[in-house]
Amino acid sequence: MYANHQDQQILPGGFFLPFGGRLSENNRWVQFSYLIPWRRVEQEYSKHFIKDLRGGRAFSVRMALGALIIQEREGFSDRHLVQHITENPYLQYFFGLEAYQKEPPFDPSLLTYFRKRLGPEAINQVNEWIVQAAHQEEEDGDNENTPTSPGENENGRSQEEPQEPRAHQGKLILDATCAPADIAYPTDLSLLNSAREKLGDIIDTLHAPHIGNMKKPRDRRRQARRDYLRTAKNRRPSRSEIRKAIGQQLRYVARDLRFIEQLVQHTPLTALSRKQYRDLLVIGELHRQQREMYRSRSHRVDDRIVSIAQPDVRLIVRGKAKANVEFGAKVAISVVDGYALMEKTSWDSCNESTTLIESVERYVERFGYYPEAILADKIYRTRENLKYCKEYEIRLSGPKLGRPSKQMDKEQAKQERQDMGERNAVEGKFGEAKRNYGLGLIRARLRHTSEAVIILQLLVMNLERRLRLPFWLLFGELLRLDFGQAGSAV
Structure with a gap:
């Protein structure tokens, strides 16, 4: 049975500590709690359950998702995660408890069910909401900083002139990598x-x-x-x-x-x-x-099994200096304004260039306009992708197809160098995710839970980026709203 949990975000001072004192508003887990749309996630999560009074009551989505976020951020095992949650009041505040409790909130074995129940689709939707909210805040901030003349609105248009959305805005960075699975090297x-x-x-x-x-x-x-x-x-x-x-x-x-x-x-x-x-x-x-x-007398076969325990894992040819091949899922992501978004997860060795058109269409769904430019490797410059970008007036980075010209325009060379520098942002995201958040070794065993873990790592990385930005503007606004609602209730 799942009952809708009426999630009310309490202030750190309202969290009861039996040993005295109060939580600090500067703590990162307190700040993280304001960045996730818990109520919206609760509404989506409750749709997967049958409204039935029989059976035990399920844990709230805030507790389930909050525990998984803590685990991916800190790299805890299931058992160590429960131990740290029991010892740390900030972690208990993060996933919705109103007072500190000495007993473990749940058994470590339930974390597997949390990953299965939430799934990669629900976690990816939360990541989309977080990135969209951050993108909207940056746009609102840019509009507020733009000076306006009398008779013009904040977009620089006449108040009588109808506003039209920009057809092209922003840059879309695309790339793919392999998320290695935790298996022995197969022979x-x-x-x-x-x-x-x-x-x-x-x-x-x-x-x-x-x-x-x-x-x-x-x-x-x-x-x-x-x-x-x-x-x-x-x-x-x-x-x-x-x-x-x-x-x-x-x-x-x-x-x-x-x-x-x-x-x-x-x-x-x-x-x-x-x-x-x-x-x-x-x-x-x-x-x-x-x-x-x-x-x-060959070493190639379709859908070759490299692990009996994880038969979904495939051999991914990378051609890198460190390792010519890797074993795991191939992950294609996009980076917009420094935030990472999942585009495709494939357990087969596929060509990532086929995801470009789908990524652009998702970009339009997310933000309401086409990107001005797409920054990607040369592998994305296929005839089909070039035709698509030309049709929608999108600039695709890289040289033209065919033999390179002997004389290159200085502006074109300058543009290519600038694109290469900006495209390094996606490489930095891969490095950050693999060094700090566990993307370099996926320890989940099942295909479904492995995909959920991969998306969780992108979500945590985006939360960390939002936390590095000027947070107190958002936090101060939340405090004013909370105190205003409390005053009206009194």
């Missing part, structure tokens, strides 16, 4: 050995009801383990030795799969746990891929 031999070990546990589970009545299949685990270690412990195995070891493990895996088919005739697959059944399906596809590559 064909290690994957097959891990598959064989998991199949051994499945055979034990299926044979357990028939111990003493039916002979257990001989899966030769010790011999298979010795064959694997003979090559794995070799510092410099030759190609022929590696291929021989892979062939051996393929035969062991195929043998275990045949044993499982025989045991299923006596014990149904419902005897397996959910994880074992999922591993069995993944191993079946893994064996097919490895057998195909072994027979064709």
